[in-house]
Amino acid sequence: MENRIIAIKKHKRVLLKISGEGFCSESSSVIDIPKYDLIAEEINNARDAGVEIAVVVGGGNILRGSALSQSGVERTRADQLGMIATSINAIVLQDSLEKLKIPAKVLSAVEIQGIVESYTIHKCRNFLENGFVVILAGGTGSPFFTTDTAAALRAIEIGADVFLKGTKVDGVYTDDPVSNPKARKYEKLEYMDALSNKLDVMDSTAISLSMENKLPIVVFSFRKKNNISKAIIGHKIGTYVGNHNDVSRNTK
Numbered sequence: 001m002e003n004r005i006i007a008i009k010k011h012k013r014v015l016l017k018i019s020g021e022g023f024c025s026e027s028s029s030v031i032d033i034p035k036y037d038l039i040a041e042e043i044n045n046a047r048d049a050g051v052e053i054a055v056v057v058g059g060g061n062i063l064r065g066s067a068l069s070q071s072g073v074e075r076t077r078a079d080q081l082g083m084i085a086t087s088i089n090a091i092v093l094q095d096s097l098e099k100l101k102i103p104a105k106v107l108s109a110v111e112i113q114g115i116v117e118s119y120t121i122h123k124c125r126n127f128l129e130n131g132f133v134v135i136l137a138g139g140t141g142s143p144f145f146t147t148d149t150a151a152a153l154r155a156i157e158i159g160a161d162v163f164l165k166g167t168k169v170d171g172v173y174t175d176d177p178v179s180n181p182k183a184r185k186y187e188k189l190e191y192m193d194a195l196s197n198k199l200d201v202m203d204s205t206a207i208s209l210s211m212e213n214k215l216p217i218v219v220f221s222f223r224k225k226n227n228i229s230k231a232i233i234g235h236k237i238g239t240y241v242g243n244h245n246d247v248s249r250n251t252k
């Protein structure tokens with residue numbers, strides 16, 4: 001197939017995080033089906049390399065608890081709605097994967113009876129071992145967290161080799177590349193540097209959790225064609241966040 005990228009399998013199991021903005025177009029729809037279909041296609045291409053793939057989905061295209069609470073909804077309730085929003089993305093992504101005949105399962109920290117099954121570590125590992133792409137919804141299941149933190153947590157729980165953080169920007173920059181054309185992209189970064197507020201990589205809870213558990217993070221853009229497949233397989237893209245000593249895990 002034309003889109004297929006060269007498979008050099010380096011990872012056994014990965015945790016891919018796609019934030020809500022990956023599921024909508026910049027201008028309009030909060031649920032832009034072609035965006036889910038494209039992500040499913042890239043997952044499919046990478047799956048051929050035999051990598052086990054768990055996906056944590058965000059919900060920011062639909063709603064964010066902090067924003068809703070500013071409009072007057074009590075914060076923990078607003079966050080619960082945010083967690084439910086992630087299930088919507090998860091179900092639509094499952095649909096896109098199944099259209100490609102990829103076995104996919106949604107497991108959520110927030111069960112929706114009759115629609116979305118509850119997440120347990122062992123159920124998740126079992127589905128991965130049996131060739132399913134597992135889509136993890138509901139974040140951590142608790143308010144005041146983000147799906148980035150959920151992604152780090154799930155990656156550690158299921159023993160993923162790497163946390164692939166898909167975002168709009170193709171890595172971590174010295175400054176905001178949109179407002180500062182002189183900003184340079186880091187190829188690799190120590191956890192402690194990533195924790196610096198100025199770099200704004202992701203929330204500090206997610207980075208700290210990854211650091212404490214030696215989970216490498218790759219920050220990359222899901223907007224660039226084939227990047228999701230490349231990240232899953234282990235090509236060198238984006239910015240690697242970890243300890244310098246661990247760099248060989250993902251930079252060949």
Ligand code: UDP
Nearest residue numbers: 020058059060064065079082139140145147
């Ligand atoms: N959320 C939560 N606990 C979690 C994860 C998410 O309460 O463990 C809620 C929170 O309100 C958040 C929303 O779900 O704003 C959507 O998640 P997030 O903002 O992380 O999505 P993304 O920015 O990745 O699209």
